[in-house]
Structures are given as structure tokens and as C-alpha cells.
Amino acid sequence: MSRARYGRYVDGPDPLAPPVDLAEALEAIGDEVMSGRSPERAMREFLRRGGRGQQGLDDLARRVAQRRREILSRHNLDGTMQQVRELLDKAVLAERKQLARDLDDDARFAEMRIGNLPQSTAAAVSELSDYPWRSSEAREAYEEIKDLLGRELLDQRFAGMKQALEGATDEDRERINEMLDDLNTLLEAHRKGEPTDELFQDFMDKHGDFFPENPQNIDELLDALAQRSAAAQRMLNSMTQEQRDELMALSQQAFGSPQLMDQLGRLDDNLRALRPGEDWGGSESFQGDQGLGLGDGTGALQDLADLDDLADALAQQYDGARLDDVDLDQLARQLGPEAAVDARTLAELERALRQSGYLRRTSDGQLTLSPKAMRQLGKALLRDVADRMSSRQGQRDQRQAGAAGELSGATREWTFGDSQPWDVTRTVTNAVLRTVSEDRGTPGQASSGSEPRGIRDKGIRLDIRDVEIAETESRTRAAVALLADTSFSMAMDGRWVPMKRTALALHHLIRTRFRGDHLQLIGFGRNARVMDIEELTALDALWDKGTNLHHALLLANRHFRKHPSAQPVLLVVTDGEPTSHLTSSGETWFSYPPSSLTIASTIRELDAAGRLGAKTTFFRLGEDPGLARFVDQMAKRVDGRVVAPEVDDLGAAVIGSYLGDRGPSDYGGSGTLGAYRSAFGDWWGDRGGWVGD
Template identity: 70%
Template sequence: MARTNRRLSRATRYARYAGGPDPLAAPVDLTEALDAIGEDVMAGYSPEQAMREFLRRGSKDRAGLDDLARRVAERRQELAQKHNLDGTLQEIKQLLDSAVLAERKQLARDAGLDEGDRALAEMQLDNLPASPAAAVSELNGYDWQSGAARADFEKIKDLLGREMLDQRFAGMKNALENATDDDRAAIAEMLNDLNALLDAHTRGTDTPEQFDEFMQKHADYFPENPQTIDELLDTLAQRAAAAQRMRNSMTQEQRDELDALAQQAFGSPELMQSLAQLDENLQSLRPGENWGGSERMEGQEGLGLGDGTGVFQDLADLDELSEQLSQSYNGSRLDDLDLDKLTRQLGDQATVDARALQQLEKALHESGTMKRGSDGQYKLTPKAMRALGKALLRDVAEKLSGRQGNRDLRQAGAAGDRSGATREWAFGDTEPWDVTRTITNALTRTAGEGRPTGSGIRIEIGDVEVHETEARTQACVALLVDTSFSMAMDGRWVPMKRTALALHTLITSRFRGDELQLIGFGRAAEVMQIEQLIGLDAMWEKGTNLHHSLLLANRHFRKHPTAQPVLLIVTDGEPTSHLEPNGEVYFNYPPDPVTVAYAVRELDNSMRLGAHTSFFRLGDDPGLARFIDSMARRVGGTVVAPEADDLGAAVVGSYLGSRKPGGGFGAAGSGFDELFGRSDGLWAR
């Protein structure tokens, strides 16, 4: 057995992890994403748009799509500005210059050479054309005296052949360095067999066996290891298209030079014929590749034909990644992102960031955060609304604790104020434990059972005592939020929604017995569900119909006659519209005294129903301040003038204060007649 274990141990191998998500990565945290998505939804984005925006921006710890797209664009610009396309021509020119120089030296020191032959050779070298292609063609039959010069000249033909092949088959330039005649013959045979296979595929007469036979014979030329003829075609066509785009990007002079030089490649015109046939087959079989594009390459570093084709493939990969990262096409998903190409172009960290975004997108779709409605559009689910509301409530709690002596909303409202007495726990109790009395009961019981000291204490149900609290009355809450155009224009739209959601979350999670109604009022008023209010687009219609919203609030109060009415009004403008007896909406600016009178009458009705009223005045308009102050004095309400960012804390704090036993607001005079210069008793109607 021991021998077997040792044998298994010796067979163990370790390698770098590759592929798939990081097995040690932390689970996807949706908190930050949900907060950001919720903010955008409240600002008017659809949930789908909001999710896309978050993925574009990224999180605090992860790059987003925009950052990855920026790096892709920078990488592309770097490649285009770094290189130029005359690398092969420059290399040929250097070999040609080296051969000519070596030959001149040999002619100068070769004493046995006939003077007439020397003069003729020097004249031929002196009068070579400036064009490298023409010079190579003229020297093709030259009788070289220098062995080194002859070797350099032969390298030109060898270089051209390797570069031409490297354009179509990556890595061929290095593989065929110092190629023999047998190597060249093998290349020619492979090209002939490949063109025959592609011809058969074009006609539809090829078979899997024919492909397998080809790969068994020529597999060494295809390190990509294609498994089907389509995979082979994709690989070859992508590189051939890149080679064509490189050619398109050259100047006409460069193309003419290379065309003329290509006939000298390996000293075999047949090679060029085979490559031309290959290109023709590939363009016919893969017309969807980009065969017509071009680039401006004006850098300092020259590219050979093979390396340049690789760069143009990189550019094509970067263009594809840019489109994938844009997510601008129909049905786009982050799963479309080619992580292998991203790794090749930007490195491992970019792939880690992209994979994290993919997982986040998948989690948002699968976690119940969003669902498609009947109209096909994504909507935030109740689960997402609760999570977002809790986050907003935490923010409100932090602001309240800073102003009210570390008050914790998690404790507020769980029960009434403590009476000072305790009692035995009963099923259904939610009051906090009296820990001291509970442990004392357990100790007393343990000692009475005669158990030895030091044997530990075990608390049983009968030991538990809880703090008694004063009974809380049920509240009937109406939150009236101004949805007029000025709220959106002055940047108060999102704070208004955040306030509504925070209060809704508090009541539905901590004060389930309370009845909350959300009422939005612009030119007219409307009772809204929280999902409707959160998804409400900015409304640019003028009108502030406080009268209509108070009518709806009072109707809500009358439906719950045993509950304590709590009226919370958020507005940034005086009433400018009201509901006529026939149901039509009347609007006028500046405020019509009749409109104000209708609003005051309904506010008086709220007071007679016993409502605790709080006004939350947004903005510094003096007229609005006088109006709100007068309204509050009339009904014994309070006025709070918070900054927009503090609105949520102000409203929640007011609601909590109104629920305290004995809580309420002092009464005061009205002052409306003085404010509007009326003395006809209109306000009392």
C-alpha cells in the first residue's frame, strides 16, 4: 500500500491554472451594483440601461467596459503609430548593399582578375538602378567573385520566399531559415495539396477523410491544429485577409517593388502562382472577411511581410474587441467577449476584469434582481427594491445618528419605549431580551437542580425574560411628493425618489402595521406604487396640485379611522393648480388665491382628521417659505428646509418622531389672510 502511495505521489504534477473563473475569487457582490443601478433607475434610466451603465463604469475595485475599451483603443493606436510597412524592402536593400560592397572589395584586391573584366564588373555595380527590385533582377545573372557577396544575394531570394509564406502561415519565416531544396519541395507539395482540398471543398466534393489525410501529411505546417476543414479555412482566411489589408495599406511604389521581387522568391515563380491560387480560393470561400481594409502606418519601426501580417491580425482582433466591448448591437451580452483575444492583446489582468463583469452581469440576471415585464422590458424586482431600500435606509441612519446622538434605525420602531419592567418571554414576542435577568434565572435554576459549579450554564426557554414596552399606536402615513418640472430642473428628482423608497422600506420592514400611501402631485395628483414612483421619468409639465394630493391623502386617512394620521409633504413650489368640482384641473401662475384656498381647505380637513403634518420645503424662494410657514402654523405642523441630500433623513426622522407615544405638534395661528391680503373668509370654506 505504501509503495502504491509513493508511486501516485511521484506521478503528481502541478501546473499554472488556466481557463475558467478564478477558483479563489470572492463571490460576486451585487451590493455596489444594485446601489448604482438603483440610482440610475431613479434618475430615469431603464433597469437594463442602468445595468449597462454600471458595467461600462465598473466598480471601485474592477475596471469597467469603458476602461477596457480605452485600453484597446490605446493598444491599436500604439501599433499603428509604431510601425511602417517597408521592413522587408529595407532588409532587402541592406542585403543588396552588403553584397555590392563585398563584391567591390573583392574586385579591388583580386590581382589575378583580367582588367577588362574588372572594369566591366565595376561599371555594372556602379550603374545599378535605385529600385531594389530592378537591381536584384539585373544582378540575377551576375558572376559573383566574392563568396560572401553571393551568399548575401542568395539570402534575398530566400528572405522573400520565407516572408511570402510567413504572410499565409504564421511562423514559416523562422521555420524555413536555411531551407534546403527538399524543404522547398515539401512546401510546394503542401500548397498543391491544400489548393486541391480547397478546390474540392468549393465544388462540394471533399470528404472528411480527405481532410484527415491532408492533416496527417502536413500537420507540422498548422500549429493551430484545426479539427475540421472549416476551422482550417477560418485560420487561413483570417491571416490571408490581414495580409491583403497590409498590401492595401502600402504605397503603390511599395506594392510594385514587392510584386517585382516576389518573382525571385526561392527562385521559383511557381511559388507565387500557388500562393495566388490559395488567396483566390480563400476569398471565394470566406467573402465575409475584411479583404478591402487599410491602415495608415507611419511609425519608425519597419515591419516585414510576415510580422506585418501578424500586426494586421492584431488590429483586426482589437477592432473585434472594441465592437464587443461597445455592447451596442442588438442582443449584446458580455458572454460575447472573446477572452482569449483579450488576453493576447491586453494581458491577464484585463481578462480577470472582463470575467468579473461577465459574472456580475450573469448574477444580476439570475439573482432575481431584474425581470422582464409584459412589455418585454426589464424591471427591478421587489427583491431588488427591498435591497436598494435597505441601502438607502442605512444611509439615512448614518445621517440621523450624526444629528440625533447615534440613533440606530435598526432598533427604532421594533417596539415601543421601554416601561422599565420585564416579563417571561412568550411565543411571538419581538421585544429585546433582558440579558441580566435571563442569565440570573438560568444560574438559579441550575443551582436548584443540584448541578456542580463549573459544569456550565444552559439557558432554557423558561429562563428568558424580555423588556416590556409601551404599546404603539398604528399610523396611517401619506407621503406627498412634488413631481412638478421644477423638481427635475433643480436636481431634486432623485433625492425625492430616494426619500420615498427609504420611508417605504422602513415602514414595510419595521412598522408593518402602519399604512403608507405614496402620492405624487404635479399638474394633477396620483396614488403611486413604489415601483411606479421609482421608475417615473422626469415630468416637464408645469403645475403643483397640492389640493388634489391632499384630497387623496384625506381619503387614505378616512379608510383607517383607528390609525394615527401622519401627513408628510415634500415640495419646492406654491400651489399653482387645483381640482375643479367637475374633475377638471385648473392651472395658473402666479398662484391664484382660489387655488391656494382649495389647498388650505383640504389641509384643514387633514387637521380635523387628527393628522400630524410636516412640510419639507426645498429651495430658498422667499414666497414659498412664507406660504409653507403659514400653512404649518395654521395646522400646528412643522417645517423642515433640508438640503436635497438630507431630505431622506429629514422625512424618516419626522415620521419616527410622529410615532412616539404622546408625540405631536403644537398648534399655531394661520396668517393666510395677511399673506394673501384677503379678509373674506375664503380659507374657512
């Protein structure tokens, strides 16, 4: 019997992984936008920080930098020189032992030669190039030096060559020389602009086993060779002058012939000419205790270059930067597969944000939050408001279903925006009649008096045209004016974002639950102006001296007069006394402390709102005694209310006041309780009760 084995899925993204969740990202981006950042920058900031259980770009960049420091602090570039010195000492010691046993004069002469070797390792190796070794152990150690140097030099240009050529024969070395000669011939032909497709294919057929990367064309071959060759040059640049001189001298002994160095020098010249953009002049400062061989050192330099590329890609500081630019294979090699998964998730998140419709380009090329994004943000903020309102003291658990106003006995066809309960009997009857009429006369209809085949075979097909809703007697509508203080003190004291979140939550509530209400958002600083929700949420804090509540009330009263049949609801959010007003000529008058003229103009316009029947609530932010006295007196004039919420409770306070002030509602009976139920639905009731009247 065959047995199945299960393991982690590693070939690309997990096909069973859930799609990326944009809710957290959108909420974070929305907060950043409302605090004054652009959507593009806000998205970048979220990707840098990451989310709950998700590493961000900064975390990955920190690990890249740490990995780079580890490589530099752990290693030095004396590895090959140390190995050569050890082999040389081994050869000399074995030879001296053999010479001590030999009693002839030539042995004494050889002892003198061995004893007077130069201090330089390279010079000593060169001095012994023609020495007639008597000890077989010494001869093997010296030959190993030449073999080691040849393998290290090849390993600098061709990864894995050091291990592959261990114990190589003369035939193997000859084959390497032939490969290098053919490779240089291919590169020189390409350098001259000659067609090389056929030449490349012949070369790979003959020498493809030297290239485990399996390049598919000459450009891929060049990229692989040039990157490693440039790393070898950077390693040489990182050595001291003494180390470079010794290495150059030793290199002539590689494989016992200078032919290898000639071929490698020719290869480097070709690669420099064909790939001048590689970093041929860089260097690094290795400060560790573990020596690196030439091949391993080159690999370390390549790792450092990969880490530098990853750092640049993760920084996203260049024009047109995208997370798709991060090489996931490179990241997995350096930091492990988990890091690649995190980077892939961030890239998918960025792609989803750009393709989901939450961000859009304006005519001037600026990135903004789309209406779809505003709806999602408003929904999230409204849920947060509901949580805060349901947790207030004095709530009572009342799970009874609320009546949607007094039923009139009449029904009507459902239209977009209606949220009254369906008349189920009339709706199902309409569906049955329509299904029968549509199936009447079709082939195969049952005989007269029997059930139509359409209903028997397919059942009743409910269509939106069938839906009828129960009419109620009360159909109150409200004209709502939210006056939001946009003076600089709001931003300076940390009230800027809560004010915007409150406006967005109220906007979403009215657009989704109370579509018949008319909301106008009015921002007032030195002057006041009507804003749409996108403009208000994107509004940046400016040094705007002045609080022109008079102008804001003028605009609010104009809004109320445009909707004479609606209940006016006036909501004022401010943290300062009025310090400016509009003159009869339309100019702005500013005075601090507030002048009596400004106060009188503001009171006159507030009285006008009172005569229009506006239910007024002031939301006082801060503890300024002068503001508290002014707001209290203003509220008394129009029989309004004053609420002094904490900044985090501002949204709950404004929403609660709106729901209470809009009057009897066909959405949930009279009073605040019915309005709460309408606004938040059964979801809130299931979460822990309802706030009573």
C-alpha cells in the same frame, strides 16, 4: 522529498476568488433608474464606468484604442524592402572587392554590369538573377535575398514560417510546395461541395506540423488561414503603388522560382471564395520609423483587426450585446492577463445581475427593477439615513436596551411581521414538549421515568411553531401619507433623485420594521395620483406645469379615512406654492401666480386632515420666500411643523419625522428614541449612539 511550487492561477477564473459583489452595482443602477434612465441603460452605464477598484468597459476600450495607435505610430511597411536593399548592397560591395582583385577582361565587364544596376531594388535583384558571382560572400548574400523573400511570403500566410524555415534546404522547399499543392486541392474540393472530412484528416496527418493552431476541422483551418490571408491583402493595400510594384517584382525571386507565387495566388483565390466575409479591401496608415517585414506586417494587421473586434465588443452598441461576446484570450494577447480578468469580472457581474432576480421583464418586454431589488435598495438607503441621523448634533450615547412597551404578562404565538421580544421560557418549554411528543412511541424509547432517547440523543429541536412573544399594552399603528412633489422644478433643481430615495427608504422601513403601518405614496404635479414604490422610482421627469397640493391632500384624507383606528401621519415634500386645484366638476384649474381660489381649496383640505388628527410635517426645499411664508402659515393652522433640510438630508428628515409622529410604539417604548431603536436595531447603537427626544 517532493517540493511544492506556488504561483498565480492562470487557467481560467480564480477558483478562490470571492463572488462578485452586487451591492455597489445595484446602488448605482438604482440611482440611475430614479434619475429617469431605464434599468437596462443604467446597468450598461455602470458596466461602462466600472466600480471601486474595478476597470469598466470604457477603461478597456481606451486601452484598446491606445494600443492601436501605438502599432500604427511605431511601424512602417518598408521592413522587407530595407532588408533586401541591405543584402543587395552587401552582395554588390563584396563582388566589387573581388572584381578589383581580378585582372581579367571579364572582371572589367562584370564591373560595368555591377556599376549600371537599376535604381529600383526589385529591378536590380532581377537583373542579377543570372549573374555569375565570383565572390562567395556576395553569392551567399544574394541567395539570402531569395530565401528571405520566400520565407516572408510564407510567413504572411502561415505565422512563424519565417523563423521555422531559416536555413531551409531544397528538400524543405520542395516539401512546402507539396503542402501548398495538397492544401489547395483540399480547399478546391471543399469549394465544390465535395465531402472533405477524410481528405482533411489525411492532410493534417501529413502536414499538421505546419499548423501549430491544430485545427480540428476544415472550418477551423479556413478561419485561421483566411484571417491571416486577409490581413496580408490589407497590408498590400496599405502600401504605396511604388511599394506594391517593387514587392510584386521581388516576389518572383522567392526561393529562386515563380512556383511559390503561383501556389500562394491559388491559395488566396480559394480563401476569398470560401470566406468572402473577411475584410479583403481594408487598409491602414502606418507612420512610424520601425520597418515591418511582410510576415510581421501581416501580424500587425491581424493585431489591428483583433483590436477592432475588441473595440466593437466592448462598445456593446449592437442588438443583443453581451459581455460574454468579448474574446478573453484575444484581450489577454493584446492588453495582458489583467485586462482579461477585468473583462471576465464585468461579464460575471452582468450575468449575476440578470440571473439574481434584481431585474425582470414586464409583459411588454421592458426591463424593470424587481421587488427584490427594491428591498435591497431600500435597505441601503435606510442605512445611509441612519448614518446621517446618528451624526447630527445633540446626539447622546445611551447604550441601555430599550423596553418594548409595558408588558401585559400575556404571550401569544409568533406570526409573520411580529418583532416583539420572545418569551424564552415559554418558547423552550414548547420545544421540549413537542420534541417529547414526537419521539413518544418510537422504537428504542427509554423505559418509563427515564429521559426520552430523542432528547438524550438529538437534543431539543426548536421549531418556528414553538416561538411565543411577550404581549405589550401599547400597539399603536399609523396611516402614513407621503406627498411628493413631482413637478418639473424638482427635477430641474436637482431634487428628483433625493425625493425618490427618501420615498424608497421610508417604504422599506415601514415594510420591514413597522408592518402594521399603512403607507401611501402620492405624487403631485399638475394632478395628483397614488403610486406604488416601483412606479415612483421609475417615474421620469416631465414638463408638468402646476403643483396640485389640493388634489394630493384629497387622496391623503381618503387614505386616512380608510384606516380610522390608525394614527394619521402626513408628510409633504415640496419646493413650490400650490398653483392648481381640482374644481367641483373634477377638472384641473391652473394659475400662476397662485390664485386665492387655489389657496382656499388647499387650506380647506388641509383643515380636513387636521380634523382627522393628522400629525403634519412640511419639508420645504429651496429658499423661495413666498413658499416659506405659505408653508409656515399652513403648518400653524394644523399645529404642524416645518423642516427645511438640505437636499442630501431630506431622507433623514422625513424618516425622523415619521418615527416621532407615529406616537407610542410597541416596538421600542414611547417617543422618538424608542422608534429609532426599533427602526435601526442594535446596529445603529453600536455605530455611535442614539438621538434623544
